[in-house]
Amino acid sequence: MRVIVIGGLGNFGARICRRLAMEPGLELVATGRKPVSGSTFFGPLSAITTAPLDIDSPRLQSQLADLRPQLVIHCAGPYQGQDYRVALAACAVGAHYLDLSDGRDFVADFRANVHTAASAAGVLAVSGASTLPGLSTAVVDQLSAGWARLDSVQVAIAPGQQAPRGEATIKAVFGYAGQGFKRWHNGRWATVHGWQNLRRFSFEGIGQRWGAACDVPDLELFPARYPGVREVSFHAALELRIQHLGLWLVAALRRVGLPLPIAQHAARLNRWANVLLDRFGSDLGGMRVRLKGVGADGRGVECTWQLTAPGGNGPEIPCMATVLLACKLARGQLHQTGAMACMGLLTLDEFAPEFARWGFAQRVEHTVT
Known part of the structure; x- marks a missing residue:
């Protein structure tokens, strides 16, 4: 599975990249506003690559399409005041979507704004995949x-x-x-x-x-x-x-x-x-x-x-739900489609x-x- 981590050079995004790099079958691309070499940021032996991506660009969807994602992980907070352009762009290019949002309104209103697009694309979009x-x-x-x-x-x-x-x-x-x-x-x-x-x-x-x-x-x-x-x-x-x-x-x-x-x-x-x-x-x-x-x-x-x-x-704790869901998606263990808050998708035993x-x-x- 090809995974694009938006904000992958930040505090939580980099942790998610490093953790998912331990899993077989995942191809990881960490994005940021400015181009940075993956070997420089993650180390010379890392298989994580990097690419520039600006979520505020009017060309977000086309830039995301060029990266050919199967899963988009959105770590570029703060989410308070953000709209749903990243999630909708992921749906438009046929990719699953996860975010670590701690924004109350962002997570609570996520389904109402994204469910139709996610269902039509046949993908799963989850907000609040965090603590x-x-x-x-x-x-x-x-x-x-x-x-x-x-x-x-x-x-x-x-x-x-x-x-x-x-x-x-x-x-x-x-x-x-x-x-x-x-x-x-x-x-x-x-x-x-x-x-x-x-x-x-x-x-x-x-x-x-x-x-x-x-x-x-x-x-x-x-x-x-x-x-x-x-x-x-x-x-x-x-x-x-x-x-x-x-x-x-x-x-x-x-x-x-x-x-x-x-x-x-x-x-x-x-x-x-x-x-x-x-x-x-x-x-x-x-x-x-x-x-x-x-x-x-x-x-x-x-x-x-x-x-x-x-x-x-x-700080690893806020990353765990996203890591677990990404692994379940890669293994074909999640069959839901549509948009939802991250509730009922993981058990406490799965975090252990x-x-x-x-x-x-x-x-x-x-x-x-």
Whole structure:
């Protein structure tokens, strides 16, 4: 299978390229806005080739057609504010499509905008093939299987300070600081604000961290996927409190109407963080999903799943759903066509070999009341 990775020279795209290069039968082409030699970027022994591609070019579809893709992986975020030109171009040239979008509206509206084109082309187009909702859905599905009722879903991600950060991720983080968005609370929609709603979280092997509310696809998708759920929340738990304080302050100033266009300075701020703050953090990150509900026996149940990611390898987690789906497509194990968010296409058990590959540890705790 010939795979074109758009943004393949970026933080997540390069990781996906390197991982898929381990799989037999895949021909990988990493694209970027500027031409770079594959042997220079990925190493002289790498079989990954490179090509220039600009997703904002009016010739995107023809440029993509020239690359003869069978699968297009879109890693060129941030996805907030993007349209669906990449997915539609992939469908137009008869290629499957995957993206790592963490943009709430982008993922939630993906099917409505792409399904007709994907179905007509006979291809599968999947958005959010990443931590959220790709991995988070797999966790919730497995942990709540057999329950009589699922009442609440609480997701928190705790990145290690020293783990590499992409500029697109930083732009997305800054983009919704202080912005109001809806989350499902007590069975109805309530407004919260980005990088506010601070709460304390405990992570096994990591310790206590403050977490702040972030706008993610799960907040929109989970109330519909899990009928009867009354609470869905997501928080990002940064390692250094000074960063949380800074983002909280920026968010608070935006809420009172002060325009702070910090997203345009994402690259510079990321460099400052690397120089000034990384020395005070660690390379240990993690993810936690806590569910509450009623078990099949009618008793209350609480279940907490945690993933611990050492060695600065936490950024591999957002890549795993795309890697797994690409491999399944190459092996002919996915027969669906049309467009959808990444829910129900992967099981938690399918992630386990990837966790083991990077030395990640899973832990599950059940409490019955």
